[in-house]
Amino acid sequence: MNEPPPLLEFPTDYPIKIIGRPSDEFRARVHAIVLRHSPLIEPERVTERLSENGNFLSISYRIRAESRDQIVALTSDLKGCDGVLMLI
Secondary structure, three states, X not given: OOOOOOOOOOOEEEEEEEEEOOOHHHHHHHHXXXXXXXXXXXHHHEEEEEOOOOOOEXXXXXXXXXXXXXXXXXXXHXXXXXXXXXXX
């Protein structure tokens, strides 16, 4: 029986966007989690955008993912992070 091809081939650049309320604490918590799972993230691979009314902050990372397990662990930790409203 043939197995379907993997959805991603590793290593790969993997984008992830984290949305929450804007604050220095939110930024610090999110960044600490991302660094734990992808410690060599370069500053040019991180962008921030404030919503039009300033109510929400989206922080986008483009990490170098080495495995599916790495992505699953990262998203799991981010989902459990205080202040994270949505992951994309």
